[in-house]
Amino acid sequence: MASPVSLGSPVIRGLCARTVRRSIRQTEALPAFGRGLLAENPRWTDADASLAVVGIASCDTEALAASCERGLEYNTLQLVRALRVPGLLMLARLDTGSVLLEPERSEVIAALSRDDVIELASGHVLHRDQFDECVSLALRFLQADAVQHSAP
Numbered sequence: 481m482a483s484p485v486s487l488g489s490p491v492i493r494g495l496c497a498r499t500v501r502r503s504i505r506q507t508e509a510l511p512a513f514g515r516g517l518l519a520e521n522p523r524w525t526d527a528d529a530s531l532a533v534v535g536i537a538s539c540d541t542e543a544l545a546a547s548c549e550r551g552l553e554y555n556t557l558q559l560v561r562a563l564r565v566p567g568l569l570m571l572a573r574l575d576t577g578s579v580l581l582e583p584e585r586s587e588v589i590a591a592l593s594r595d596d597v598i599e600l601a602s603g604h605v606l607h608r609d610q611f612d613e614c615v616s617l618a619l620r621f622l623q624a625d626a627v628q629h630s631a632p
Contacts (some may be wrong), residue, residue: 483532496548503536510537523607528608556584560591568612569597570606577603594622 514529521528560567569592571585572578578599580588589597598617602609 499544500545500548523609557587557591560588566625567596571599572597572602572604572606576601579604
């Protein structure tokens, strides 16, 4: 069974906190930060970068950094197994940027119906990298579920 994902080591926790604080400081130079996001994410639109900047700039920096310093821990497999409603999992492929790695990846996929797991050639931010594809897949999933639950 997959172990919880954790920011367990003090080095990793400190790096996470420093990264959060640096990202917030960088948003103070919003145009340059937005351009940097676009350069790092070539499939993003200007609106994607603007929304990311606004989201980062409006977060509670110290609370987020403190949670990194304490050590974030979660168990994706346990969360998936707790689902009591249909769920769709869209994942980046391992070779294109997924952060859900083996062996946990295979265990999470096995816990769901194979039809409810879709792998995309995308980076970690699927909804921005493959926006149209994500919306199309979500709509198909919701329509199929609605048809299944409306049958007499």
